[in-house]
Amino acid sequence: MSLEKFISEAISPWMKETGPDDDIVMSTRIRLARNVEEFPFPFKSSEDASKALYKHVHERLPQPSDERIGKLTWIPIDGLSEIEKTVLVEKHLTSPQLAEESTQAAVVLNNDESVSMMVNEEDHLRIQCLFSGFQLGPGYKVASDLDDWIESYVDYAFDEKKGYLTSCPTNVGTGLRASVMMHLPALTTTKQLNRILPAISQLGLVVRGIYGEGSEARGDLFQISNQMTLGKSEEDIIEELRGVVLQLIERERMTRKNLQEHNQLQLVDQVHRSYGILANSRIIESKEAGRHLSNLRLGIDLDLIQGIQGNILNELMILIQPAFLQQFAKQQLSPEERDERRATLIRERLKLENLNDGGDRP
């Protein structure tokens, strides 16, 4: 398979869209946790009961008429190979838990993979909508409409006082987790983020690395999301998160400008060094790759490097993950082999850019 074709299949179509503030906000994610009345939660469910829930939802849901959603495809997790499962995780379409531990699980995807609903994960249904750039408000609207549509076919477990009932008490109430993935290289290098992060957590928001709970920040990418789901309306949750993200965007932009004004030479040097390493290395670990991709992306955003598309960071951060490398190679790879493949993939990908746009060479 050619690299171009592989990438076009590996990257979800929604990621190729541009979105508001996408020089700093990579993507917006809205997740709603829902359960169906009368069925035990997956944690306490027998194989048969899980199967019955799967069947219940699958039979009741027709194809949506909402054009923003499009056609839905059910993918049973059991039918997938280990690498295919990991690819879904690396694309943020399923959780590691769904891939590894769940029984009678499925992921329901729409055509551009902006909608992915997990069935029989921790909750019966985990509705997820992904958007390019910073789109919390409109994003929540799409997710909420999809939620209403589903509720017109299945009975949700809902309590007047406690709201949407979920398996874990951390999700009860709205069941809403709204997250925003941000690229914050300037705030990271100037160490400002170390001071900002504790303040953010005091506001009831959480900051994580790109692969969720417990994952380390890679490529200066940070995921910021609400923690509390009970006692606040969805609109308030979204608004509070939006306020913090807006401030972070502004600070990041200001810091970038400062760096450009006062440390122009160092900045240009750093960006071009990273470009040089990415374009020429033969072995590269994912942590190192993440660091240089972040610098390259910063260079593109600040117009220090021309002829490369900005979404290269989003794209390559996913492509250089172990499962993607193995899927591209069509075989299991040792860590050393992965580092070699990773370097090759990045070099080839950068060459594609230069061929397509005739941009400058490092």
Next chain:
Amino acid sequence: MRCQECDHRKATLHFTKIVNGKKNEMHLCEMCAKEKGDDLPGSNSYSIHDLLSGLLNLDPSIGTNVGYSQRANQEEALRCQKCGLYYKDFVKNSRFGCSHCYKAFSAKLDPILKRVHGGNHTHTGKIPERAGGRLKVQREVAKLKAEMQEHIHNEEFERAAEVRDRIRNLEDAQGKEGDE
């Protein structure tokens, strides 16, 4: 970089753990990382559920290791009749077994929810169209009643009457639904 455990294979996993402000870095190869799985982030072993479970156990009414009281014995037996989940297992796993568990354990729930949700224990957000139809009307009525009071206060009696009629319509519609 070599793995700090076996000092033999290449370290491919790098973790930074910060506990009480003390930073601890680990560089491991995949094999040693698997063996050490227990204290590594990202592996399922220390998840939000463990953290929560610890929080739930803090509840003073849940007799911990210290002095098993009579109350603790009663709690041993507290159980959801629908899915059979014991309260103690809920505390252990911090997961409910079914939607009925919320009712079964309701007496103990609010302090837990408050702890997890910054002092809140009541839902104020979205209400589903069908499952929450009744509640939706109730909230609408409450809102309209407040509106009516304001009109009365401002001596806008005609508008207050309009709102009163809307409240009646809503309540009538709901009454009929209840009869069915």
